[in-house]
Amino acid sequence: MLLSCLYRGHQGLLLHQLFEAPFAAAKSDNLLWLYQASGIPDFFVGHYWAALFADTSWLLLFVVLIFKPNKKYLAYLACAVFINYFLIFKSLSLHHEHQLNGLLFCSFLLLMPNSKSFQILHEGLRFYTLFVMFSAFCWKLFRASLWIPDQMSTILKVQHLDYLTNYPDSLYSEYLIYLIIHPEISNLFWVAAWVLEAVFIVGFFTRKFDKWLALLFLAFFVMDYILMNLIFLEFCILILAFWSQPLNYSQKNLKQLNDIQ
Amino acid sequence: MGYLLYLSIGFGKSGLANNLLILIDSSMKNTYLYILFQQHRKVFCCLIIGLVVQGYFIYKGVETTPFFNYGMYSEASQGIAVFSSIKAYDKNGQIIPCRGNFSNNFNRYQLHFFAQLIQSDSIDNIQAVIERRFGKQSPYSQFFSKALCNTPKDIQTFKKWFETHVGQDSLVFYKENFRWNGDQFEILNRIAID
Numbered sequence: 001m002l003l004s005c006l007y008r009g010h011q012g013l014l015l016h017q018l019f020e021a022p023f024a025a026a027k028s029d030n031l032l033w034l035y036q037a038s039g040i041p042d043f044f045v046g047h048y049w050a051a052l053f054a055d056t057s058w059l060l061l062f063v064v065l066i067f068k069p070n071k072k073y074l075a076y077l078a079c080a081v082f083i084n085y086f087l088i089f090k091s092l093s094l095h096h097e098h099q100l101n102g103l104l105f106c107s108f109l110l111l112m113p114n115s116k117s118f119q120i121l122h123e124g125l126r127f128y129t130l131f132v133m134f135s136a137f138c139w140k141l142f143r144a145s146l147w148i149p150d151q152m153s154t155i156l157k158v159q160h161l162d163y164l165t166n167y168p169d170s171l172y173s174e175y176l177i178y179l180i181i182h183p184e185i186s187n188l189f190w191v192a193a194w195v196l197e198a199v200f201i202v203g204f205f206t207r208k209f210d211k212w213l214a215l216l217f218l219a220f221f222v223m224d225y226i227l228m229n230l231i232f233l234e235f236c237i238l239i240l241a242f243w244s245q246p247l248n249y250s251q252k253n254l255k256q257l258n259d260i261q
Numbered sequence: 262m263g264y265l266l267y268l269s270i271g272f273g274k275s276g277l278a279n280n281l282l283i284l285i286d287s288s289m290k291n292t293y294l295y296i297l298f299q300q301h302r303k304v305f306c307c308l309i310i311g312l313v314v315q316g317y318f319i320y321k322g323v324e325t326t327p328f329f330n331y332g333m334y335s336e337a338s339q340g341i342a343v344f345s346s347i348k349a350y351d352k353n354g355q356i357i358p359c360r361g362n363f364s365n366n367f368n369r370y371q372l373h374f375f376a377q378l379i380q381s382d383s384i385d386n387i388q389a390v391i392e393r394r395f396g397k398q399s400p401y402s403q404f405f406s407k408a409l410c411n412t413p414k415d416i417q418t419f420k421k422w423f424e425t426h427v428g429q430d431s432l433v434f435y436k437e438n439f440r441w442n443g444d445q446f447e448i449l450n451r452i453a454i455d
Contacts, residue, residue, distance in 0.1 A: 011364040012426070022415040022422050023374050028323040028390060037408040087326065093367055094374040101329055120304060123293055132331050135319070139332030154338040157441060161344050162369065165439060165446050166356050181444055228334075231363060247296045 001082065002062040004103055004234050005055070014058075015044050015051035015085060024091040032091055041088045057081045065110070075110040082107055102235040122244040126210075129238045130203040133217065137197035152190035153183035159228055179227075189227055196220055207246060214242040343449065344439045347372040349423070352431040368427060375419050376436055376454050383413040420455075 026032035044051045061078035086100050112118040140146050160176050179186040203213050217239050221232045297305040318328045349357040358365050387409050395401040424430050434454040439446040
């Protein structure tokens with residue numbers, strides 16, 4: 001959370017750095033509609049000092065939480081500040097951003113009152129991560145894009161249009177063009193991606209392969225960066241969900257948990 | 262649960278059926294949902310409601326925070342003849358990078374949104390969505406239109422804001438159309454946006 005704040009500051013994407021941004025797009029997101037209608041986003045975007053205060057609070061609260069992790073009111077405040085940023089940035093980015101989703105869900109872990117609740121949510125996040133990956137496969141399956149022979153080649157053209165036309169002679173452009181003009185090779189990546197996404201269904205039935213799934217999860221987003229130039233750095237926090245403890249409480253486990261509390 | 266399955270699949274009381282039911286029953290007891298149902302009934306109810314809502318938004322193909330859809334790049338892409346790009350150039354003709362990191366991607370979306378608004382005569386697309394949801398004349402429509410729609414005034418202030426944001430002045434914006442000629446993009450035309 002802290003690293004995300006620093007990275008976004010470095011990228012010029014904190015609220016005070018987006019002061020007076022003219023456009024906001026809530027798209028079809030009902031929650032964003034309501035938040036936008038509440039006037040809160042306009043207040044932060046229109047008042048530099050309020051935005052700076054919100055950004056500084058994000059940074060400081062998470063620094064303090066490192067040293068005082070048990071202060072629940074600080075955790076609530078920190079989450080509120082983060083969710084405020086999340087909702088405002090989602091509108092200002094004018095695009096359905098998913099990068100911060102992982103942090104959004106993980107932030108709720110900070111609010112859990114005891115180890116049992118933490119475990120329930122942590123385990124729930126594991127299933128959510130599996131859902132993310134497997135549903136991505138299902139979308140491709142049901143929209144039938146899996147079966148289009150030059151799908152990846154076209155995606156690469158659309159995705160890298162700016163780069164290819166701005167820097168046509170760069171090494172990265174040569175690599176992209178090679179993939180575009182060889183759809184049989186680029187489609188191998190496409191097929192590999194959906195096979196990899198499909199594999200996550202295994203996680204719904206067994207935890208035996210969690211370490212492998214974690215590795216595949218990471219590999220997917222590394223390849224996303226190399227091929228598509230998509231940066232899902234913050235989203236990768238969900239990899240920690242694969243280290244959750246199972247919820248199958250035997251009476252002995254329950255007793256142990258109660259003893260801890 | 263096991264008994265329901267027992268009834269639904271119509272097994273007789275054979276040894277095989279009994280063993281299968283015992284197996285299902287014992288494996289069910291270790292599942293996340295079953296444990297939640299047994300020990301944390303409120304969390305279970307919230308989860309079921311969450312799953313239903315998530316299912317609804319998947320069915321509708323839209324998303325509402327925190328019910329996200331992960332269908333990026335799943336649309337069938339083929340037969341695109343013209344590829345359009347919105348570019349910003351500084352006074353020396355140097356291009357403003359719009360790809361490669363968070364910041365550049367953010368700028369790219371800003372430029373595309375700006376061009377889209379110009380192209381639609383300053384009418385925000387969200388207006389149509391509001392009218393579809395609430396009707397043209399309803400008070401809700403008026404309220405949300407005021408809160409959500411970007412206005413011609415926003416479009417006028419964009420250039421100045423964007424120049425400040427990227428730390429450049431005297432920027433010019435172009436919509437450039439390309440076609441793929443086999444091994445590279447070939448420019449078709451270039452239209453100034455202002």
